[in-house]
Structure formats: structure tokens, C-alpha cells
Amino acid sequence: KLDWSRENFKCFRIHIMAGMEKLRVAVVGAGAAGLCAARHFLARQDLFAPPVLFELTKDVGGTWVYEERVGHYDNGLPIHSSMYRDLRTNIPKEVMSFPDFPFAKHLPSFVPHTEVRKYLEQYCDHFNIREHIRFGTTVDAVDPVKVKTGWKGLAWDITSSDSVDRSKSIKERFDVVMVCNGHFYDPYIPAIPGLGKFKGMLMHSHEYRSAEPFADKSVLVLGAGLSGLDIAMELSDVNAKVILSHGQKPLTCPMPQGVEQAPPVSKVLEDGIVEFQDGKRAEPEVFMLCTGYNFVYPFLNEQVGVQVKEHLVYPLYKFLLPPAYPSLFIVGICRAICPFPHFHIQSKFAISVLDGSFALPSREEMEKDIEMDMAARRARGVATRHILKLDSEQWAYNDHLAHLGGFQPLPRYWSNLYESNKVFRARDMLNYKTYNYNVVNETEWVVKNLQGQQ
Ligand code: FAD
Numbered sequence: 001k002l003d004w005s006r007e008n009f010k011c012f013r014i015h016i017m018a019g020m021e022k023l024r025v026a027v028v029g030a031g032a033a034g035l036c037a038a039r040h041f042l043a044r045q046d047l048f049a050p051p052v053l054f055e056l057t058k059d060v061g062g063t064w065v066y067e068e069r070v071g072h073y074d075n076g077l078p079i080h081s082s083m084y085r086d087l088r089t090n091i092p093k094e095v096m097s098f099p100d101f102p103f104a105k106h107l108p109s110f111v112p113h114t115e116v117r118k119y120l121e122q123y124c125d126h127f128n129i130r131e132h133i134r135f136g137t138t139v140d141a142v143d144p145v146k147v148k149t150g151w152k153g154l155a156w157d158i159t160s161s162d163s164v165d166r167s168k169s170i171k172e173r174f175d176v177v178m179v180c181n182g183h184f185y186d187p188y189i190p191a192i193p194g195l196g197k198f199k200g201m202l203m204h205s206h207e208y209r210s211a212e213p214f215a216d217k218s219v220l221v222l223g224a225g226l227s228g229l230d231i232a233m234e235l236s237d238v239n240a241k242v243i244l245s246h247g248q249k250p251l252t253c254p255m256p257q258g259v260e261q262a263p264p265v266s267k268v269l270e271d272g273i274v275e276f277q278d279g280k281r282a283e284p285e286v287f288m289l290c291t292g293y294n295f296v297y298p299f300l301n302e303q304v305g306v307q308v309k310e311h312l313v314y315p316l317y318k319f320l321l322p323p324a325y326p327s328l329f330i331v332g333i334c335r336a337i338c339p340f341p342h343f344h345i346q347s348k349f350a351i352s353v354l355d356g357s358f359a360l361p362s363r364e365e366m367e368k369d370i371e372m373d374m375a376a377r378r379a380r381g382v383a384t385r386h387i388l389k390l391d392s393e394q395w396a397y398n399d400h401l402a403h404l405g406g407f408q409p410l411p412r413y414w415s416n417l418y419e420s421n422k423v424f425r426a427r428d429m430l431n432y433k434t435y436n437y438n439v440v441n442e443t444e445w446v447v448k449n450l451q452g453q454q
Contacts, residue, residue, distance in 0.1 A: 022049040023151060023354065026158050026174040028139045028299070030055035030129075031062020032120060033331040034180035036098060036343040039127040040351055041178075047355050052174070053129070056080070056138040056163045060124045062182050064117040070207040075164045077138070080185045082227075082293075085210040086234060087113045090226050090425065091338055092437050095417045098340045099410055101126065110433040136163045142177055143301045144325055151175045151327050151354070176354060178347075179297065179330040186294040188311075190222075192265055198287050199272035205231060205290040211238040220274060220284040222265060224248055228290035229429055232259050243282055253427055295333065304328065311385040315370045318401060319388065320346055323366035326353065336391040338418050341410055345398045352405030392419060 025041050027034045030053045041051045057073075057080060059065045066083040073079060089096055092109035096116075101123050107115055124130050141159040156177045161169035187204035189195075195202070205227045215238040221228050224246035232244050236256035244255075245262040255261070263277040273283050295308045304325050307314050313333045316322060321329050329350045332343055352358040361369065377387050390397055395415040402409035417437060424432040 021149075022047060023175040024049050024173070025051040025176040025178065026139075026142075026156065026172075027051050027053040027178045027180055028142070029053070029062060029180040029182060030060045030124075030133050030135075031180060031182050032064070032340055033182070033343045034062075034178065035060060035120060035124055035127075035129055036340065037178040037180055037329075037331060037347045037350070038129045038132060039098075039123070040344075040347040042127060042129065042132075044351055044355070048176075050132050051178075052172075053133040054137045054139045054158070054160050055133050055135050058135050060130070060133065061117045061120040063184050064113055064120055066113055066117070068209060070209065073163075077163060078185070080182065082184045082206045083113050084205075084208050084231070084234075087230070088433055089113070089116060090230070090433070092417060092421055092435070094437050095338055095414050095421075096340060098123065098344050099414070100344070109435060109437045134160070137161070138163045138166070139181075139299045140169065141171075141301065142179075142299050142304075142328070144304060144328075145173070147173075154325065154327055156328065175327060176350075177328045178350065179300070179328065180332065180343075181297070183295055183333060184293045186296045187289070188292045188294050189289060190291050192268060194268035194270070197268045197270060197272050198274070200283075200285045200287060202287045203289070205288060206293070208288065211235050211240070214238060214240045214286060216240065217286055218282075218284040219243070219286040219288055220245060220265075220282060221288050221290055222246070223290035223292070224251065224261075225290060225292065231288065231290060232256060233430065235259075243284065245276060251429075253429055256430060297330070306330070309384070312387050315367060317360075317366040317370060318349070319397075320349065321353070323363045323370070326360055326363075326366075333388055334394065334397070335389045337394045338414070341414060342394060342398065345401050345410070348407050349401040349405045352407065357406050358404045 025048055027037050034053055038051045038053055041048045056077060057065065063081050063083060065081050066085065067079050067081045069079060071079060088110045093103035093107055093111055094109060097103050103111065103119055137160050139158060139160050143157045145155050145157050146153055147155045156174045157171050158174055159169060159171045185206065187206045189204065208231055211234040214235050218241045219235055220243045221232050222245050224244055228244065228246065232242050233256045235242050236258045240258065242259040243262050244259055245265055247264045250261050262280065265274055266277045267275050269275055273281050274287065275281050295313050297306065300306060304322055306322055313330060316330060319334055331346050332339060334342065353360050374387065399409045421432065424435065
């Protein structure tokens with residue numbers, strides 16, 4: 001049994017300082033999260049060897065690498081990116097960026113996806129990450145192993161293969177694994193009775209690229225999350241007749257032309273007609289599921305005990321590491337967050353765990369902490385499937401990790417501007433992306449000027 005007591009961590013730290021071998025870090029994925037993790041490990045070469053990033057595609061940027069095709073790459077792997085052609089960000093660049101690397105000054109607040117990809121390329125080069133990436137390499141297995149040396153007797157065997165010729169495979173040993181494989185690529189298909197009987201075109205937003213193919217068509221968009229709303233607006237621009245079906249309270253902000261709201265779909269009838277929860281029916285030509293994505297870790301050994309149930313990845317201490325295997329970190333599973341700054345905080349926290357600046361509690365204490373946190377959320381009426389949805393709680397979470405890890409928290413204007421943007425989006429989804437906050441960097445300025453824009 002591994003002993004993760006405070007004393008042991010202290011010893012480990014002293015060990016490292018005394019000249020033990022540097023820890024070898026593997027990063028799965030070179031999207032925003034993987035790049036961010038690598039940037040912070042590279043800054044700590046006193047303790048860590050340069051990380052190895054495994055990236056199954058030929059590019060950095062993950063979901064920001066727009067791919068015209070849908071389905072599969074030439075090598076048979078499923079297309080990773082869920083980007084659509086005309087997407088502009090829904091978070092202003094002033095707070096979407098990593099806190100230590102702003103977007104270019106000349107850009108507007110809400111940038112096209114191509115600019116985010118460029119930004120990630122620049123981040124990668126600025127922090128000299130590229131030379132550590134193994135492109136075209138898929139991680140197939142992450143297996144824990146007990147060892148005599150290394151990080152408290154724990155190491156990881158990573159099996160990776162050439163993304164084209166899967167028979168070319170190697171196994172290597174690492175001390176730490178950062179799992180950064182993304183969470184927006186495996187479509188979640190809700191269990192709607194009779195769905196298979198739908199006679200028109202059934203698709204998921206993962207396969208949506210542009211509005212033109214839907215011009216003048218009747219489209220049922222299921223889900224009014226950010227993608228559902230965005231896609232409904234794009235469809236309205238090409239004169240599609242959109243039914244936006246969702247389970248939230250009816251949206252009161254001005255809706256795009258040709259978009260009407262409906263309650264959730266209850267079933268699809270024998271003749272392919274769709275029935276809603278209020279009993280009304282429709283026969284759209286297209287049924288577009290904007291229903292989100294599954295968490296998937298096909299490479300992770302079951303022994304690690306990480307389970308995915310009802311959109312919850314569990315058990316993870318601070319939504320990040322399994323108590324029984326605390327040298328593995330699953331970055332960015334929280335939802336309704338400001339992703340890049342969140343990755344920054346989580347990566348720095350992971351390092352504070354590994355270098356001992358945060359003395360990790362015992363396995364039992366961590367498990368108890370997780371249970372108490374879940375219980376508190378459930379007592380507040382949070383359903384299991386929404387536990388990872390941090391929303392405005394993300395700021396307290398970020399601050400908490402920074403406090404525990406003893407590093408700089410995010411400047412306050414981050415939460416101010418992000419939260420203000422959320423309010424504007426809810427009030428005016430048709431126009432909020434035309435706002436320009438460009439030089440915002442002080443709390444008072446943000447509040448004053450955002451109010452001025454009402
Ligand atoms: P990804 O970007 O998905 O990167 C994961 C990487 O891991 C990929 O490169 C993939 O190829 C690689 N990988 C996966 N499995 C393996 C494996 N087995 N072996 C090797 N490599 C592997 N965020 C914002 O901040 N603002 C926005 O406006 C915004 N809009 C969005 C719009 C859409 C349509 C979507 C889908 C997401 C949006 N997001 C937005 C969220 C976005 O997902 C995050 O900003 C961020 O890019 C996620 O980064 P990631 O590194 O976690 O995942």
C-alpha cells in the first residue's frame with residue numbers, strides 16, 4: 001500500500017533536492033491543456049526532465065484545428081475537432097487567454113477560431129514546447145506500475161503507437177502523467193425513445209461545419225447550450241426554420257429570426273414524427289443534437305479506478321487526481337468554466353503537489369474530501385450530471401488551488417469580465433460578440449464600462 005502522508009512528501013522533496021533523478025512527465029495531447037501543462041513543467045527543470053507530449057494528430061491546438069472533413073482521418077481515427085467554420089469565441093480574448101500570455105493587442109475581443117489556433121501556435125513556440133511533442137503518436141495505454149525508485153514507488157508505463165501504422169508501438173516509463181486528451185470529441189447521444197425512427201437527417205453538432213447545407217430547411221436543434229444557440233443563429237442567417245428544443249426556462253432574450261423555442265423532445269413516433277414534452281409534434285428535415293460530449297479515457301488502465309458515470313469523472317481529488325494514484329492528473333474536466341486560465345491553475349497546482357509545496361493529504365483524507373464535496377453539492381440540489389459544472393464557483397475553486405499550492409491567483413478582473421460577459425450573452429445573444437473590451441485590465445474599468453454598454 002502506498003503511503004502518501006505529509007511526512008513522506010517532505011522526504012520526497014528533500015530527496016529530489018538532494019540530486020535524485022528528475023521526474024519524467026508524459027502529457028497526453030497537445031491541445032490548450034497539454035501545451036499549458038508542458039509550459040509549466042518546462043519552467044521547473046530543476047525537478048522535472050523536459051516533458052514528452054504525445055499528440056495523435058500532426059498539429060498543436062486540439063479542437064481549435066478546424067477540420068473540414070467529418071467522420072474519420074485517413075488513418076481511420078475519428079476526427080477530433082468540433083470546430084465549425086464561422087465560429088467566433090464566446091469568451092472575450094482578454095480573459096480567454098492564459099494569464100501569462102495575452103492575445104495580440106490588435107485583435108477584437110471575440111476572435112475567429114483561426115486566431116485561437118494561431119495564438120496556441122505562438123504560445124507553443126514562445127515557451128519552446130514544440131520540440132517536445134511527438135506528433136502523429138497515439139497513446140494506447142497508461143498503466144500504473146509499482147517501482148522501487150521514482151515518485152514514492154509509483155510509475156506509469158505508457159504504450160504509444162504511430163497514428164498511421166498502429167503496429168509500430170512502444171512502451172516507455174514515466175513518473176507523472178498529465179491527461180489532456182480533451183472532452184469535446186465523443187458525441188453524447190441522449191436516449192430518446194424511437195430516435196432511430198427519425199426519417200430525416202440525424203446528426204450531432206460535432207459534425208456541423210457551416211450553415212449553407214441547411215439553407216431554407218426545417219431544423220430541430222436539441223440543446224440550448226453555447227453550441228446549440230450559436231448554431232441556431234447561424235442557421236437563421238441562411239433562412240432555415242429552426243425549432244430550438246431545450247429543458248431550460250424559455251429564453252427571454254431576443255431570438256434570431258425564424259427560431260422558435262420548444263420543450264425537450266419526448267420521443268420519435270413510428271412514422272418518424274418528433275413529439276415534444278408538451279405533446280406538440282413536428283416533422284423537421286434535420287434533427288441536430290447539440291447535446292454535448294462524453295468523457296472518454298480509452299487508454300487508462302481500469303486499475304486506476306477512474307469511472308465516468310452520468311457525466312461525472314470520479315473519484316478525483318480537487319477534480320484533478322485519483323487519490324490512489326496521485327501522480328496522474330486529468331486536466332480540465334470541469335464544465336462551464338473559462339478553460340485556458342483553468343488549465344493554468346490546475347497545471348500549477350499539479351506541480352505544487354509534485355514538488356511538495358502542497359503536502360497532499362493521505363489517500364483516506366482525500367477520499368473523504370471528495371465524498372464531503374459531493375455530498376455538499378447534492379445537498380444544494382446539484383444533480384450528479386451537473387457536479388462538474390462549476391460555473392461561477394470556478395473562481396473560488398481557482399483561488400483555492402492557488403492558495404493550497406502557494407502560487408499567484410488570477411487577477412480579480414478575470415472573474416469580473418467573464419461574469420459580465422455571461423450576463424450580456426444571456427441578455428443579448430445576437431450582439432454580445434460585437435462588444436470590444438480591448439484594453440480592459442482593471443476591475444473598476446470593467447464594471448464601469450460594461451455598464452456603460454447597456
Ligand atoms: P483539445 O483541444 O480537445 O485537445 C486534446 C488533444 O489531445 C487533441 O489535440 C487530440 O488530438 C489529443 N489526443 C486525444 N487523445 C489522444 C491520444 N490517445 N493520444 C495522443 N493524443 C491524443 N473555449 C474557450 O475558452 N472559448 C471559446 O470560445 C470556446 N469555444 C468552443 C467551441 C466549440 C465548438 C468547442 C468544441 C469548444 C470550445 N471551447 C472554447 C472549449 C475548448 O474545448 C477549450 O478551450 C480547449 O481548447 C480544450 O483544450 P484541451 O486541450 O482540453 O482539449
